[in-house]
Amino acid sequence: MMRTRPLKVALLGCGVVGSEVARIMTTHADDLAARIGAPVELAGVAVRRPDKVREGIPAELVTTDATALVKRGDLDIVVEVIGGIEPARTLITTAFEHGASVVSANKALLAQDGAALHAAAEEHGKDLYYEAAVAGAIPLIRPLRESLAGDKVNRVLGIVNGTTNFILDKMDTTGAGYQEALDEATALGYAEADPTADVEGFDAAAKAAILAGIAFHTRVRLDDVHREGMTEVTAGDFASAKEMGCTIKLLAICERAEDGASVTARVHPAMIPLSHPLASVRGAYNAVFVESDASGRLMFYGPGAGGAPTASAVLGDLVAVGRNRLGGTTGPGESAYAALPVSPMGEVVTRYHISLDVADKPGVLAQVATVFAEHGVSIDTVRQQGKDGEASLVVVTHRASDAALGGTVEALRKLDTVRGVASIMRVEGE
Known part of the structure; x- marks a missing residue:
């Protein structure tokens, strides 16, 4: 039977991703209700510019006071898609304190303070879900922490940034130089006006920290991840790679040492053989290769960014958290029991x-x-x-x-x- 009282959801941020979350909540309301077991009600939207027209969102739901919104006390779920460290960190912990579970897409915050956020969620008996933080629409976090919970993951190797993959793919297939490929990525909207976070590997490093922590049941922070950007990759490097039967990708690599006593996490450009599945990942797509004892090799592939794909992952978490809310339980929290050292x-x-x-x-x-x-x-x-x-x-x-x-x-x-x-x-x- 469906519960008639709706689950109240607050949305922090209404940009590219947030607006898609709101749209899907509205257009797929009946399906979401059937899947969760209760209707879902958008109870408030916190934004920086209240005068901007937001199609499909009633003006009375829009506020610039995000703190007051998360303190209401009647919210079931807070969806955080504003990004950055502050005020996101304070808003998330405040949401827990006032009775709401949280769905986030904030990779930078989770990579830096994931342990503290998990501790706050556990203290207040609430959920913290963040599938959208790593690979957009690609289901990756849930398979790692649930589907592979009975297996031993030894390596996670992947392309987790669409902008850099687009640039390197253009350099590979057209012979373009780095700047020429970056200019095209910017013109097409794949690269930001300031692409530093992408091309210098900061975005991928945050994702690597999250993946390593989940895969190896160990706390891995952003500072633990070795990071190198791809701005120095040249057409000559690609020519050399082709002579070796390789191409070049910016990879996030998380590995367990052969003796199992430590782990490493790193992001840098690398040559990979054309025979490897990651070599054929083109354009702005992402793909992650997982190697484990029992399952062997698994590959997850799809769009790793964009409003609709990322919103898809957010809504998937919202359904899971909503079900937990109705059942009076919570999903998996942090698993850091292994506490393995992170090697230099x-x-x-x-x-x-x-x-x-x-x-x-x-x-x-x-x-x-x-x-x-x-x-x-x-x-x-x-x-x-x-x-x-x-x-x-x-x-x-x-x-x-x-x-x-x-x-x-x-x-x-x-x-x-x-x-x-x-x-x-x-x-x-x-």
Whole structure:
């Protein structure tokens, strides 16, 4: 039987995502009610600009006083889609204190203060759901913390930012340079006017922190994630990648150490073989590869951003939280029992592609090989091209630690015969 008293929902933020949430709540009201077991009522919408026309939202529901809205005391669910750290953090904790559960899409806040928010939710017996914070419409958080709860996840490898994937895909398929591809992404609306959060990896790093925490039952904060942007990736890097049968993606990589005693989380550009499923992810799409003991390899693919896709994930959480509310229970909270240490980047082991500008004369290759050997980094392949006293030397290594590779590069820079280190890129997905 359906409960007649509606679940009251407040919406914090009514931009691209928030307006889609409100629209779907209205147009799919009957379906949502049937799925939850009670009608859903939009009880208030907090915005910064009250004079803006918002189609389908009654003017009397709009307010600029978000604090007063979450303090009402009669709300069942607060949906937070304003982003940022403050006032979102205070508004969420205030919502818990006044009896509401929370659905959020705020990756930055969850990556920084997820543990404190989970603790506040538990203290007040409320839900904190955030499927939309990591990969838009792609169901990922719920499979990790529920469907794979009986499995042991060892690795999460993925493309979790559509803007960067669009840019790198354009560079790969058209031969465009970074700036040209970024300009096209901006013109098409894929990149913000200030794309720093995307292209420097901050957005992906926040998502990696959330994914690692859930996958490994360990608290992983944004500061624990090694981050490198993709602004230095060149057309030459793509040419080298193609010669190796690879392409380049900005990857979020969360791994459990082979001995299971620690974890790592990192974001950086990497070469991956064209045979890997992530290599075929085009445009602004996202995809995440999960490797676990029992399930093996799983891939989740779809639109990772945008108003409607992100709203889809928000509404999915709203249905789950609404059902919990009616049943007088809560869903899964934070699972951090493993409390594994997060290892520094220097302990990460992978392969590397290093491009050097060197003097074109006898003995250079021997000098370079000696430096690699002295630092315990084994060379897999070497390719050299020379002309008019200048040469380019491309070295691909076997697996080595990041610390060992760093020491190798530092020593290479000191060689008189090495004019410069043109690029260093990790090789993943093999």
